[in-house]
Amino acid sequence: MLIVTNYTAFPARWHTTDGVTGETAIARSFADFRRLGGRDDAVFVVNGDAHTVMQLVLARRLGLCPHRPIVAIDLIFRRPSTFKSRASHIFKRRPLSGADLYINFFRDTRGLADIYGIPPERCAYVPFKVNLDPSDVATAVRSEDYVLTFGRSMRDFDTFFAAMERLPLPGAIPEVDPAALEAHGARFTRSLDALPKNVRRLSDDGSSRAQLDMLRGAKLVVIPVVKASFVASGISTALNAMALGKCVIGSAGPGMTDIFTDEIIAVPPEDPAALAEAIRRAWTDDALRTRTAAAGLRTAERLGGEADLVQRLIDRIAASFG
Structure with a gap:
């Protein structure tokens, strides 16, 4: 499997704890994701960038990029509370909810389902990390x-x-x-x-x-x-x-x-x-x-x-x- 991602901490070659091996290609832009996703076993993994997730979802629907799984990690979701944010939410909700897997650092995903239409079966909890040396x-x-x-x-x-x-x-x-x-x-x-x-x-x-x-x-x-x-x-x-x-x-x-x-x-x-x-x-x-x-x-x-x-x-x- 090839992980195409903007998460630069992913190693060039990796293996899972049960022995599966794979590679990583670093994508620094939407264009990089499209260019690097040609392999049939590629998976798009987007860390913390809702805009790129929406671009990939829309491009995939329109046939403008390879049809690869899209994984969204730690997106920042907010409850729309102003007229401007509610209007924006109408247009963003569908592409933001179009990834195949949402990896979150929390378990309770009721808000994602209620506000963004992301069902629990497309969510996964992964424990976070300490950010100090x-x-x-x-x-x-x-x-x-x-x-x-x-x-x-x-x-x-x-x-x-x-x-x-x-x-x-x-x-x-x-x-x-x-x-x-x-x-x-x-x-x-x-x-x-x-x-x-x-x-x-x-x-x-x-x-x-x-x-x-x-x-x-x-x-x-x-x-x-x-x-x-x-x-x-x-x-x-x-x-x-x-x-x-x-x-x-x-x-x-x-x-x-x-x-x-x-x-x-x-x-x-x-x-x-x-x-x-x-x-x-x-x-x-x-x-x-x-x-x-x-x-x-x-x-x-x-x-x-x-x-x-x-x-x-x-x-x-x-x-x-x-």
Whole structure:
């Protein structure tokens, strides 16, 4: 089998865990997919690029490219909420739902079925990965200085702020641009000079090193997600925090309570009182915090990094099309 993909971490030659072998061709554009997909055993694998998925689906229907299986990995799906997005959704829904397999980093695909018409039988769950360098994690000096909320996609900073205002505990967020966060579906309606007095801002240049520095200083890592999210929002932050042995508190929903159990403390989304109580309990209950962090660390170590994820993806793709 030839995997034609934009995911550059796929090796040129690969084998599945049960011994099937194959090759990879890297496609950096729609034209590359068309050009490289001539082999009968080719499979188009598109990582995180909804536009290319739609192009391939439409081209296949019109006979403008080889009729090969299309696998979509980790597409960013959003619930249309404005007039413009609802109008766009009418035209995008069919081509976006036309791939043969959708590999997601979450199990609960009801939103994909209800909003995009993607049935469960064309969805597959593959566990995600830790996105920090193992050597950096191993040598990081940990402390327990604050309650940290970190990330962009569908993050509910407003609920975190409302929860922290109820608590006499130190909180922290990264240096952020609230307007930029809005493009990622986040909720951050306060001005930066109106944050709770117990929440400070930490230096963040967007690098993995900056994320590591913020996470290693946290006693708790909170991942509040808005109710509208129906995909995994925060899975990378969660696994990175777990790899550092941190206790994670997350909003119930896809990408959290459908894939984690003892590894997190779950709270209802957009509920400041429930979040405040969960933070208070985890901060003061050493046994709860340690137990949750230990379960998360075991999961992070088991899932590993990029190479481990790529192997899981290859195994899943080959199982369907090999």
